[in-house]
Amino acid sequence: MAWLLLALAIASEILATSALKLSNGFTHPGWTAVVAAGYLTSFTLLAQALKLQLDMGTAYAVWSGAGTAAIALIGAAFMGETLTPLKIAGILLIIGGVVVLNLAGSAH
Template sequence: MAWLLLAAAIVSEVLATTALKLSDGLTRWGWTAVVAVGYLASFLLLAWALKLRMPVGIAYAVWAGTGTAAIALIGAMFLGENMNLVKAAGIALIITGVAVLNLAGAH
């Protein structure tokens, strides 16, 4: 159950961050509302996952790393941001780092 809550927290955070870009500096009220609700939901879901005894280091690494990689990909695919080999390598390193932390936490 903790992993499902964490996954929902990640989705909520990614939606909120995408809406943050679309809010044009929090001047577009509809997108600003999505930002506020999304971040609030994300933190609540993350807190509930931690309450179920998910280790904080693992939870935060997965939440932050997955969110960062997802936002970088969304920016490149849908928001007109550039992607190059160095950025792609950075995303791969983030994913690798999260995987290593998870493997280390399993023992």
């Protein structure tokens, strides 16, 4: 259940961050409301996942790493941002770091 909550927290954070770009500096009230609701939901779900005994470092690494990688890909696919080989390498390093933290967290 904790991992499901974490996955939902990641999805909410991705939605909020995407809406942040669309809010145009908080000048569009509808997208601004999506930003606020998305981040509030994301942090609430992350807090609940941590309450269910996920390691804080691992949960935060998965939450932030998955969100960062997804936002970079969404930016490239839908918002006209460039995805250079260096950015791809960075995304792969983030994913690798999350995997290592997960492996280290299960070794105790």
